[in-house]
Amino acid sequence: xxxxxxxxxxxxxxxxxxxxxxxxxxxxxxxxxVFYLSTRDIRGIxxxxxxxxxxxxxxxxxxxxxxxxxxxxxxxxxxxxxxLVAAMIVALALNVEFKGRNLVRSLILIPWAIPTALVxxxxxxxxxxxxxxxxxxxxxxxxxxxxxxxxxxRGTAIMMVILVDSWKFTAIFVMIFLAGLQAIPTTFYEAAxxxxxxxxxxxxxxxLPIMKxxxxxxxxxxxxxxxxxxxxxxxxxxxxxxxxxxxLSYYTYQETFSFLRHGRGSAVAFILFxxxxxxTLIYIKxxxxxxQV
Amino acid sequence: xxxLELRGWPKVLHRIVIILxxxxxxxxxxxxxxxxxxxQRYIAGRPIPSMVPREVSxxxxxxxxxxxxxxxxxxxxxxxxxxxxxxNSVVVAGFSTFFALIFGxxxxxxxxxxxxxxxxxSYIFILGSRLLAQITLAVPLFTMFRTLGIxxxxxxxxxxxxxxxxxxxxxxxxNYFDMIDSEMEDAARVDGCTRFGAFWRVLLPMAVPGIISxxxxxxxxxxxEFLYALLFTSSMSARTMPVVLSMFLxxxxxxxxxxxxxxxxxxxxxxxxxxxxxxxxxxxxTQGGIKG
Numbered sequence: 001x002x003x004x005x006x007x008x009x010x011x012x013x014x015x016x017x018x019x020x021x022x023x024x025x026x027x028x029x030x031x032x033x034v035f036y037l038s039t040r041d042i043r044g045i046x047x048x049x050x051x052x053x054x055x056x057x058x059x060x061x062x063x064x065x066x067x068x069x070x071x072x073x074x075x076x077x078x079x080x081x082x083x084l085v086a087a088m089i090v091a092l093a094l095n096v097e098f099k100g101r102n103l104v105r106s107l108i109l110i111p112w113a114i115p116t117a118l119v120x121x122x123x124x125x126x127x128x129x130x131x132x133x134x135x136x137x138x139x140x141x142x143x144x145x146x147x148x149x150x151x152x153x154r155g156t157a158i159m160m161v162i163l164v165d166s167w168k169f170t171a172i173f174v175m176i177f178l179a180g181l182q183a184i185p186t187t188f189y190e191a192a193x194x195x196x197x198x199x200x201x202x203x204x205x206x207x208l209p210i211m212k213x214x215x216x217x218x219x220x221x222x223x224x225x226x227x228x229x230x231x232x233x234x235x236x237x238x239x240x241x242x243x244x245x246x247x248l249s250y251y252t253y254q255e256t257f258s259f260l261r262h263g264r265g266s267a268v269a270f271i272l273f274x275x276x277x278x279x280t281l282i283y284i285k286x287x288x289x290x291x292q293v
Numbered sequence: 294x295x296x297l298e299l300r301g302w303p304k305v306l307h308r309i310v311i312i313l314x315x316x317x318x319x320x321x322x323x324x325x326x327x328x329x330x331x332x333q334r335y336i337a338g339r340p341i342p343s344m345v346p347r348e349v350s351x352x353x354x355x356x357x358x359x360x361x362x363x364x365x366x367x368x369x370x371x372x373x374x375x376x377x378x379x380x381n382s383v384v385v386a387g388f389s390t391f392f393a394l395i396f397g398x399x400x401x402x403x404x405x406x407x408x409x410x411x412x413x414x415s416y417i418f419i420l421g422s423r424l425l426a427q428i429t430l431a432v433p434l435f436t437m438f439r440t441l442g443i444x445x446x447x448x449x450x451x452x453x454x455x456x457x458x459x460x461x462x463x464x465x466x467x468n469y470f471d472m473i474d475s476e477m478e479d480a481a482r483v484d485g486c487t488r489f490g491a492f493w494r495v496l497l498p499m500a501v502p503g504i505i506s507x508x509x510x511x512x513x514x515x516x517x518e519f520l521y522a523l524l525f526t527s528s529m530s531a532r533t534m535p536v537v538l539s540m541f542l543x544x545x546x547x548x549x550x551x552x553x554x555x556x557x558x559x560x561x562x563x564x565x566x567x568x569x570x571x572x573x574x575x576x577x578x579t580q581g582g583i584k585g
Binding site: 008009010011012013015016018019020022023026027028029030031033034037089090093096098104105106107108109110111112113114115116117118120121122123124125126130131132133136137139140146147167172175176179199224227228230231234235249252253256257262265266269270272273276277279280284 | 299303307308310311314315317318319320321322324325327328336337338339340341342344395396397399400402403404407408409410411412415417418419420421422424425426427428429430431432433434436437452453455456459460463488489513516517518519520523524534535536538539541542549552553556559560563564566567568571574575578579
């Protein structure tokens with residue numbers, strides 16, 4: 001080995017530097033700054049000074065934080081439950097040999113690849129009460145009558161946001177599940193066949209237990225990304241009707257950029273950060289960081 | 294492969310599921326397709342808008358792309374804004390992907406092959422930064438970019454997209470490098486190659502498939518990024534395509550044909566990439582991390 005070559009530790013640090021600098025500048029410092037802002041009374045461009053945890057108290061006392069948590073929970077639970085079940089069915093279907101299987105596999109990736117905002121714009125047009133194609137198709141099939149405005153009532157508004165979110169994101173679950181299913185050796189199934197297990201028994205006693213870790217990873221990842229959901233809600237509902245779809249991320253946006261209360265908005269943002277951090281910690285705890293350094 | 298032959302009713306059920314999936318994915322594209330080529334009067338305000346294309350013309354596309362003049366009014370301005378936004382999106386996504394790849398691959402090599410102080414902390418920082426919701430960082434970033442005087446330019450968008458994409462690139466490539474045996478690099482080192490040389494000339498060429506997949510995933514993310522583009526731009530000069538299209542939605546004066554043509558054009562690059570590079574994208578997604 002040549003003597004002048006720099007040491008391993010030094011090379012590692014050098015190669016790591018650009019990434020770490022960028023992350024400190026665009027994530028670490030901003031998070032600290034968010035906490036700082038959350039302790040100040042800011043209206044518009046006026047900073048009225050330090051007020052301790054007053055912002056946190058206000059968002060709780062007005063009940064807005066709680067309603068945002070409820071909306072986040074409903075949206076999160078709905079999307080994850082729906083997508084989990086739908087994706088498992090689709091993944092099982094795609095795990096069977098049939099003509100055109102590769103084509104269908106490519107197809108389901110398309111909605112995922114499209115920008116979420118464009119998915120929102122598309123579906124916002126389809127869901128338009130009078131001349132939207134979604135409603136028109138339901139009308140042709142005789143499923144609804146007259147004008148339908150899905151975004152007038154809380155229940156249907158949440159349902160539609162979940163539906164559109166699922167149109168885009170179910171593919172992720174499908175991909176992960178399919179990879180998991182294909183890793184199960186055929187011999188397992190042959191043994192089960194010999195034992196006379198039927199299809200359902202094979203699924204619940206064999207496939208599902210083997211798939212448990214895969215499902216868990218997908219579940220935790222999606223839980224984290226539930227907190228990220230913004231684009232669709234911004235475009236489809238604007239948090240409404242009332243506060244039905246005003247999830248935490250949208251509430252943060254509203255406080256800061258619509259009401260220009262940067263202090264309060266930062267308090268919501270910091271709570272959102274703590275929640276994401278909590279789920280991340282659970283994630284790391286359960287799955288372990290891959291590296292033991 | 295765990296695929297067993299299907300016979301009888303399970304086979305029927307299976308085909309029904311497959312057909313429903315195909316319809317669910319393709320029907321919205323069919324609707325958008327009709328809207329993009331059919332004159333307004335067959336769609337707007339009708340309880341049953343035309344379900345088949347009528348009087349097909351590609352005027353919408355031509356107008357949006359600036360190939361024909363649009364009559365003065367909101368449509369003209371919209372078409373102009375859209376063209377500019379498409380250009381902005383290409384610039385932002387291109388630069389972000391480029392920088393994310395460089396920073397990310399370097400970091401991934403360090404994490405995968407080298408021992409250095411602060412390694413575990415680096416890994417956690419990168420994983421954590423990817424999991425942060427964009428909105429949590431919006432206020433401080435807005436203030437920072439305003440102080441720097443770079444709001445409404447490409448810079449804040451390129452910086453933020455690079456930062457988010459880099460984290461994915463690092464995590465996915467770290468996994469990818471781990472799967473490649475270091476034997477070849479060791480051999481090159483015995484032959485007098487430096488560590489960096491072994492990385493550059495031996496490992497990287499072997500990692501090309503992985504690099505293609507992270508490149509695609511980064512590009513798709515940057516192409517579709519919405520929140521920061523919405524917050525950090527205020528005029529045509531840097532607004533990206535998703536933001537401009539979302540603004541069209543509220544303007545009823547704009548013909549559906551224009552909106553739909555814009556949608557088709559905005560959706561086309563990701564759709565083509567997804568179809569052409571399916572394998573790369575799926576392997577990237579399932580190996581290294583899961584995108585939201």
